[in-house]
Amino acid sequence: MIPLSWYLIVAAGLFVVGIFGVLTRKNLIGILMGVELMLNAVNINLLAFWSYLYPQSLSGLTFVAVVFVAAAAEAAVGLALIISIYRRRTTVNAEEINLLRG
Amino acid sequence: MDGAMILEWVIKSIFLILVMTGGFAYVTLYERKVLARIQVRIGPNRAGPFGVLQPVADGIKLIFKEELVPAKADKLIFTLAPVLTVIPALIITAVVPWGTEVTLFGRTIKLYLADINIAVLYLMAVTSISIYGIALAGWSSNNKYATLGGLRATAQMISYELALGFAMIVPVMMAGSMSLVDIVESQKPVWFVFVQPLAFLIYFIAALAEINRSPFDMPEAEQELTAGYHTEYSGMKFALFFMAEYIKMIAISMIGSSLFLGGYRGPFVDQLPALGPLYLFIKVAIVLFVIIWIRATLPRIRYDRLMQFGWKVLFPLALLNVFVTGVVLILVGG
Amino acid sequence: MTPLQIVFLLVAAITLFSAVMVVSIRGMMHAALFLVLTLMGVAFMFATLGSRFFAIIQILVYIGSIAILIIFAVMLTRNIMDAEVASLNRGWWFFAPLALLIFASIVLVLSSWSAFATLRDLSSTSGENILEFGKALTDPNGFVIPFEVASVLLVAAMVGAVYIAMERRGGRG
Numbered sequence: 001m002i003p004l005s006w007y008l009i010v011a012a013g014l015f016v017v018g019i020f021g022v023l024t025r026k027n028l029i030g031i032l033m034g035v036e037l038m039l040n041a042v043n044i045n046l047l048a049f050w051s052y053l054y055p056q057s058l059s060g061l062t063f064v065a066v067v068f069v070a071a072a073a074e075a076a077v078g079l080a081l082i083i084s085i086y087r088r089r090t091t092v093n094a095e096e097i098n099l100l101r102g
Numbered sequence: 103m104d105g106a107m108i109l110e111w112v113i114k115s116i117f118l119i120l121v122m123t124g125g126f127a128y129v130t131l132y133e134r135k136v137l138a139r140i141q142v143r144i145g146p147n148r149a150g151p152f153g154v155l156q157p158v159a160d161g162i163k164l165i166f167k168e169e170l171v172p173a174k175a176d177k178l179i180f181t182l183a184p185v186l187t188v189i190p191a192l193i194i195t196a197v198v199p200w201g202t203e204v205t206l207f208g209r210t211i212k213l214y215l216a217d218i219n220i221a222v223l224y225l226m227a228v229t230s231i232s233i234y235g236i237a238l239a240g241w242s243s244n245n246k247y248a249t250l251g252g253l254r255a256t257a258q259m260i261s262y263e264l265a266l267g268f269a270m271i272v273p274v275m276m277a278g279s280m281s282l283v284d285i286v287e288s289q290k291p292v293w294f295v296f297v298q299p300l301a302f303l304i305y306f307i308a309a310l311a312e313i314n315r316s317p318f319d320m321p322e323a324e325q326e327l328t329a330g331y332h333t334e335y336s337g338m339k340f341a342l343f344f345m346a347e348y349i350k351m352i353a354i355s356m357i358g359s360s361l362f363l364g365g366y367r368g369p370f371v372d373q374l375p376a377l378g379p380l381y382l383f384i385k386v387a388i389v390l391f392v393i394i395w396i397r398a399t400l401p402r403i404r405y406d407r408l409m410q411f412g413w414k415v416l417f418p419l420a421l422l423n424v425f426v427t428g429v430v431l432i433l434v435g436g
Numbered sequence: 437m438t439p440l441q442i443v444f445l446l447v448a449a450i451t452l453f454s455a456v457m458v459v460s461i462r463g464m465m466h467a468a469l470f471l472v473l474t475l476m477g478v479a480f481m482f483a484t485l486g487s488r489f490f491a492i493i494q495i496l497v498y499i500g501s502i503a504i505l506i507i508f509a510v511m512l513t514r515n516i517m518d519a520e521v522a523s524l525n526r527g528w529w530f531f532a533p534l535a536l537l538i539f540a541s542i543v544l545v546l547s548s549w550s551a552f553a554t555l556r557d558l559s560s561t562s563g564e565n566i567l568e569f570g571k572a573l574t575d576p577n578g579f580v581i582p583f584e585v586a587s588v589l590l591v592a593a594m595v596g597a598v599y600i601a602m603e604r605r606g607g608r609g
Contacts, residue, residue, distance in 0.1 A: 002444050004554040005546070007481065010448045012542040014455055014474070020535040021459030024528040029509055033458050033471050036502065040478045043490075051485040052554045058572045062579045064490055068497055069586040073593030075502040079509045080597035086513045087603070095525065179469070220566065223492045230500025234472070237504070241465060241511055249511065256508060260501075280566075 007048035015041035028082045028092045032075065039071045114215050115196075122192055126348040127157035132387075133348075133394050140398040167337040172244055175334065179242035184335065184342035187235025191349040194228040197221040198356045199283045201366045201378025213366075213378060214283060222280045225357060226267050229312060233259045235346070236314075240331035251330030254405065255314060261412040262311035262318075268420035269305035272298050272427050273361045286365035295362040298427070302362040304420045309358065311412065313350040315393060317400040318408060355389035356382065363389075444484060451477030460524070464510045472503050489566050 014037055021034025043064055050060025086092050131146065131153060138145030146153035171180060201213035218224060233256055240252015274280050276297065277288040295302045311318040332343045359365055363385050366378030403411070454473040461467050475498045483491040546552055572578035 001438065001555050002441055002484065004556075005552050006444065006448070007485070008546055008552070009543060010451065010481070012539055012546070013452050014478075016535045016539040016542070017452070017455040017459055019538065020531055023531045023535075024524040025459060026525050027464055029464055029506060029513070030459070030467060033467060033506065036471065036498070036506075037455055037458060037474065040475065040498070043494075044478060044481055047482055047485045047487050047490060051487065052556050053551060055486075058569055058579070061487075061490075061569050062573065062582055065573070066582055066586050068493060069590055072497055072502060073589050075505055076597040077593050077600070079505050080601040082509055083512060084600050092513045176465075179465075218488065220489055220492055223489070223496065227492050227496040227500060230496055230504070233500070233504055237507055237511070238469075241507075253508075253511060256504065260504065263500075 004048055004052045007044055011041040011044040011048070013041075014038075014044065026093050026095055028085070028094055028097075029079075031094065032078045032082070035074065035078075036071065039067060039074075043067050110211065111215070118195060118215060119192055122195065122349050122352060123345070125352050126345050127161070129348045129352060129390060130160065130344075131156050132390065133397075136391060136394045137398050140395065161341070164338060164341040167340075169337040169339065170334070172334050174244045176242040176244070179238050180334075181339070183235050183239035183242060184339045184346075185235075186238065187232065187346040188342050188349070190228045190232035190235075191346045191353060194225060194232075194350075194353045195356055197224055197282050198360050199286055199366060200382055202371070202375045204375050213375070217281055217283045220280050221282045222270055222274050222285075226263075226270065229266065230263060232346075232350070235343075236331050239335070239343070243331070243334040245334055248331050248333045251333065255331055258314070258318065258408065258412070259312055261409060262308045262416070265304055265412065265416040265420045266308035266312055268417075268424050269301050269308060270361060271424055272301035275424070275427055275431060282360050282365070286360050286367060289364045289367055293362065293364040293367075298362070298423070300419070300423050301427075302358070304416060304423065305358055305362065308412075308416060308420075309354040310393065310396070311408070313347065313354060315347075315351065316397040317403050319402060351390060351393060352386065355386040355393070358389055359385040440484070444481075447477050447480050451481075465507070468503065468507045468510055471506065472499055475499050475503060489569075 018034045018037030018039075018041060021037060022031050023034075025031045025034060046060055046064050046067065050057070050064075054060060082092055085097060089097065091097070134156075135145040135153070146156040149155035149159045171177060196215045197218060199214035199217070203210050203212045205211070236255045236259075237252050240248045240250070240255070243249070273285050273294050276294055277285040279285065279288070310316075332340060335343060359382060364381075365385075366382045368377060368381035371377045371381060451474050454470040454477070457470040458467050458474060461470065475494065479491045479494040479499070482494055573583045574580055
């Protein structure tokens with residue numbers, strides 16, 4: 001039997017690693033991967049709460065499903081943006097994309 | 103969960119893997135024989151009577167070939183890619199039932215490895231993983247032809263996966279269950295291919311594209327890409343790709359038979375359950391024959407036409423089919 | 437320790453290790469492959485939580501589609517980042533302790549919660565009832581609005597992605 005805390009700690013670790021990736025990666029695709037890690041951590045938490053505390057309720061599952069949809073939409077739009085930027089500026093380095101810096 | 107149960111599972115898994123790998127060897131022979139007959143040749147007939155030892159000879163030849171690794175290839179991924187291609191092909195048939203249940207040594211044995219309630223989702227998940235091996239093989243070879251072949255294969259498989267998924271949803275809707283055992287059982291009165299011929303056609307075309315068989319064998323077009331994603335592979339690594347392709351052929355035949363052609367169902371199968379695997383075998387052999395026949399008959403489709411066909415014809419048609427099926431099922435009161 | 441606990445710890449270690457590799461390894465392709473390993477670990481965790489459906493969906497959606505898309509994007513934008521010297525920006529030495537601090541504070545806050553160490557035997561559960569779940573998603577008294585909003589979001593994202601990534605002929609774009 002695994003206590004709920006283990007899942008929460010793993011999810012917290014995954015989330016923090018995701019934050020670190022988003023803040024430090026130079027590559028746009030790398031930033032996107034960090035976001036995916038964070039979304040996965042959220043999903044572990046949601047399913048853990050569902051499974052340990054409210055196994056009869058379907059709200060937790062709906063939340064997870066919506067997070068999945070949001071993740072898919074985010075990945076599709078994000079990668080389309082990255083490909084589009086790469087076409088125009090031939091770089092995917094976040095530090096070189098500074099048109100708005102003035 | 104007792105020890106005998108685990109032993110039964112292990113035996114079934116090993117049996118399934120042996121059938122798939124042995125089947126791979128003999129499907130190559132079957133393909134060469136059928137192709138030869140269609141092209142008015144004789145085909146392999148030297149090794150053993152009627153050439154039955156030909157696959158063994160081929161295997162021995164491939165084992166003794168030199169293994170080449172390109173100089174600047176990513177060695178780990180280069181070695182991993184063939185393995186990643188074979189594993190999904192081997193595990194995908196775990197949910198396909200071969201029969202109902204037989205009594206052997208005083209013990210009732212169910213003739214399927216796993217009957218999970220989301221079997222069709224499992225099939226789709228494993229299909230989507232099988233892209234990895236090919237994409238990574240193309241990327242890690244550090245060769246522009248291989249990379250192009252890998253990219254083409256990835257794009258093609260993602261595109262046709264949608265139509266494949268929609269075609270697989272139709273039997274699920276008809277049977278009201280995602281378990282393949284339930285789907286096969288609900289085809290007792292009539293096979294789904296007679297009710298849903300369009301869905302079967304879409305499944306068949308999309309599955310051919312998914313396993314890169316002709317006329318959709320674009321990723322390995324020799325004339326344009328030298329050989330596609332496996333250009334740099336030789337020896338046993340190449341044999342693994344070859345193996346995966348043929349095992350996938352068997353797998354899609356088994357899945358197609360179960361979803362649309364009644365699976366292990368046939369006359370007298372309720373009285374004599376041992377007939378189940380035999381019926382499934384016959385159906386798989388017929389579907390394989392059609393696949394080989396198509397290879398012998400149809401030319402390869404141009405790549406842009408292939409993508410257009412997938413997105414503009416097959417995908418809307420599959421969507422429409424699901425929609426119409428749903429409406430009819432509600433009207434009939436299913 | 438039960439065997440399940442040992443397996444869980446092992447998978448958790450692999451998951452976290454590969455997550456760290458995702459954000460720190462230099463080559464983007466390897467990062468994407470470690471991402472796949474992380475996602476596999478998460479799928480395993482879903483399965484141990486008694487949610488077979490979402491374990492399979494995790495493989496289908498994340499590993500089969502999102503990670504493949506990421507790998508596709510890496511292949512399309514390659515040769516640019518491979519030669520790069522540093523893959524992390526200059527602030528990484530500041531963000532690493534910050535991340536650890538956030539982790540510590542999350543665990544600290546959670547451990548003061550009464551339900552933190554809840555134990556439940558999950559081995560007997562047969563997974564979620566997907567029939568009930570499916571009906572609830574289309575039930576007006578259930579979750580039909582989130583379901584519809586999610587569908588609209590997907591359609592909007594799809595149209596947007598196609599529009600953004602479309603190659604414009606002859607124009608400045």
